[in-house]
Amino acid sequence: MQLQLQQLLPVYFEESRKASSEIWGKDLAFSKGEMIKIVAPSGSGKTSLMHFMYGMRKEYTGVVKYGDKNISQFNAEDFALHRSNHISIVFQDLRLFPEQTVLENLEIKRQLNPYHSKEKIQYMASRLGIGDKLQSKARICSYGEQQRVAIIRSLLQPFDFLLLDEPFSHLDNENSQKAMELMLEESRERNACIVFADLERIDYFPFTRLFHL
Amino acid sequence: MPLTYKTIKPLLLTGTNAASRWFSYIGLGIGVLLLLSSLQMFFNIQSLLKKTSIRKNGFDYVSVTKLITNDNMGQDNRFGPADVEELKQQPFIEDAAPLLSNKFEVVASGGEVIPISSDIFIEALDHSFIDTVPPSFTWSEGQMVVPVIFSSDFLEMYNVFAPSYGLSQVSTATAGNLSITLRCEGKLEQQTFRANIVAFSDRVNSVLVPASFLGWANKTLEGVDDTKASRVFIKTKDANSNDLLSFLEQKNYRVNKDKTAFGRSKQILQGIITGLGVFGILVIVLALMLFSFYLQLVIARSKDSLQLLLTLGYSPSWLSKNVARQFIPVYILVVLFALLLTQGMQWLFHHFVMYDRPELSSILHWSIMVIALLLIILSVITNFRMVRKLLYRLS
Numbered sequence: 001m002q003l004q005l006q007q008l009l010p011v012y013f014e015e016s017r018k019a020s021s022e023i024w025g026k027d028l029a030f031s032k033g034e035m036i037k038i039v040a041p042s043g044s045g046k047t048s049l050m051h052f053m054y055g056m057r058k059e060y061t062g063v064v065k066y067g068d069k070n071i072s073q074f075n076a077e078d079f080a081l082h083r084s085n086h087i088s089i090v091f092q093d094l095r096l097f098p099e100q101t102v103l104e105n106l107e108i109k110r111q112l113n114p115y116h117s118k119e120k121i122q123y124m125a126s127r128l129g130i131g132d133k134l135q136s137k138a139r140i141c142s143y144g145e146q147q148r149v150a151i152i153r154s155l156l157q158p159f160d161f162l163l164l165d166e167p168f169s170h171l172d173n174e175n176s177q178k179a180m181e182l183m184l185e186e187s188r189e190r191n192a193c194i195v196f197a198d199l200e201r202i203d204y205f206p207f208t209r210l211f212h213l
Numbered sequence: 214m215p216l217t218y219k220t221i222k223p224l225l226l227t228g229t230n231a232a233s234r235w236f237s238y239i240g241l242g243i244g245v246l247l248l249l250s251s252l253q254m255f256f257n258i259q260s261l262l263k264k265t266s267i268r269k270n271g272f273d274y275v276s277v278t279k280l281i282t283n284d285n286m287g288q289d290n291r292f293g294p295a296d297v298e299e300l301k302q303q304p305f306i307e308d309a310a311p312l313l314s315n316k317f318e319v320v321a322s323g324g325e326v327i328p329i330s331s332d333i334f335i336e337a338l339d340h341s342f343i344d345t346v347p348p349s350f351t352w353s354e355g356q357m358v359v360p361v362i363f364s365s366d367f368l369e370m371y372n373v374f375a376p377s378y379g380l381s382q383v384s385t386a387t388a389g390n391l392s393i394t395l396r397c398e399g400k401l402e403q404q405t406f407r408a409n410i411v412a413f414s415d416r417v418n419s420v421l422v423p424a425s426f427l428g429w430a431n432k433t434l435e436g437v438d439d440t441k442a443s444r445v446f447i448k449t450k451d452a453n454s455n456d457l458l459s460f461l462e463q464k465n466y467r468v469n470k471d472k473t474a475f476g477r478s479k480q481i482l483q484g485i486i487t488g489l490g491v492f493g494i495l496v497i498v499l500a501l502m503l504f505s506f507y508l509q510l511v512i513a514r515s516k517d518s519l520q521l522l523l524t525l526g527y528s529p530s531w532l533s534k535n536v537a538r539q540f541i542p543v544y545i546l547v548v549l550f551a552l553l554l555t556q557g558m559q560w561l562f563h564h565f566v567m568y569d570r571p572e573l574s575s576i577l578h579w580s581i582m583v584i585a586l587l588l589i590i591l592s593v594i595t596n597f598r599m600v601r602k603l604l605y606r607l608s
Binding site for chain 1: 530
């Protein structure tokens with residue numbers, strides 16, 4: 001299974017962007033099992049790219065394909081199926097339910113298409129150092145804690161592609177490494193592809209291909 | 214573990230703006246109550262007037278005579294076949310039939326129960342114009358018993374004056390068993406028959422005999438084969454229509470409208486009840502609209518959470534079904550409550566207003582239950598479609 005980008009460019013970017021970018025305006029294919037690192041300075045369209053690949057926004061020219069299907073042809077039900085089976089994401093802005101507890105936030109995702117047991121939530125949370133936060137409301141957790149909740153949430157479903165949009169922006173080096181290890185383990189277990197977009201290169205992500213946005 | 218709505222439920226902010234929710238519930242309840250009780254009243258009126266109504270299949274049946282004035286007195290003021298045909302041709306008249314009468318003398322005597330004899334008239338009318346025609350209302354030559362359909366009004370009149378003459382009053386049941394003798398005397402012949410009252414008519418003020426008997430008797434006893442009639446019965450959609458009345462006036466015809474009065478009142482009463490029912494439907498529509506505004510508000514307030522659920526991979530149709538399902542028990546309760554109230558009102562109406570009249574029932578008509586069920590289904594479907602539309606808009 002491949003995730004293909006064909007001549008992709010946000011409608012709000014000028015054509016000249018294609019010349020300076022290794023992604024915009026190019027034909028690319030990401031395959032399962034690959035580790036893709038995208039280095040992108042602020043304002044280069046990193047979050048836009050992630051949202052386009054996840055099918056959340058459509059303000060682009062070009063094509064995003066999952067397998068042989070153009071995702072712009074998907075309807076709301078197709079996206080629901082796609083997002084609960086084939087693609088997962090860690091948003092830069094986290095997107096948790098602030099009034100729900102950490103456990104409820106994770107359970108809402110897990111029950112959608114349970115890949116792990118409920119007990120695994122406790123295991124993952126302890127591993128990332130938020131084991132004692134499961135009963136706390138998400139809004140009273142620190143940004144770093146919320147980011148770890150968002151990371152665990154992305155790992156509770158089956159997926160072929162895991163999209164990471166600056167997943168460690170609020171984490172220290174040690175916690176980032178722990179989270180990375182967990183994500184790598186989970187991806188290998190599924191033979192999934194990680195597409196990791198960040199401001200700079202991170203040494204502990206063993207990418208197989210590197211792109212500059 | 215199957216997907217459960219329990220974890221999602223707290224994300225829907227239903228607690229906000231409870232007043233608008235309660236207004237819509239109460240509105241829906243009132244609308245359903247109005248609709249159901251109007252329908253039940255409609256059925257009540259149908260049952261109450263079924264026996265006495267002179268309207269049949271939605272038509273008025275009225276008799277028409279020519280207006281007798283000082284100018285035309287002494288002339289032949291009867292309707293000929295051409296007059297009847299002209300009446301039939303009018304667009305506001307469905308059908309017309311002459312009331313043929315006897316051309317010979319008829320003297321009736323009532324036997325032991327009514328020991329009097331009197332000159333009477335007999336008439337014949339097409340069966341489709343008579344409200345009560347039993348199968349026994351036939352006569353063939355040689356038959357000595359003549360079946361008679363008697364006007365209910367005539368019987369009532371007899372019962373009014375009978376005591377003053379020392380005669381006994383007669384019930385409809387007894388009248389059917391009376392031994393009446395009809396002595397028919399014409400220019401050519403005289404014969405005596407036994408008459409048997411086989412039915413009473415609320416519509417036709419006459420003593421009706423089968424047309425076969427009257428035709429035979431006129432010809433055999435009097436030697437006349439006259440088809441002219443003093444009265445014509447007409448069948449019309451509305452005996453009070455302007456077209457009909459102006460036509461009759463122009464022709465110098467007179468219509469006997471007394472008989473239509475009851476039908477009119479019933480029609481007016483049904484009109485009012487129908488109006489109430491329509492008002493009930495309007496209230497239901499209004500309540501459903503109010504509820505849809507409330508739902509829009511709930512969904513708008515919960516927009517962020519619902520949008521995030523859709524982003525995470527929740528199916529909009531699954532979410533719509535589950536969000537809409539939350540309100541089903543409320544709809545069922547509201548309609549059931551209105552149904553129970555209607556049942557209570559029907560019981561009170563039957564018991565205290567109609568004094569348990571046998572034509573009515575204390576239990577609601579079955580179609581009221583069906584309507585209530587349909588209303589529940591309608592509310593649930595409207596609700597589901599509304600939620601689904603709003604959620605698809607979010608995704």
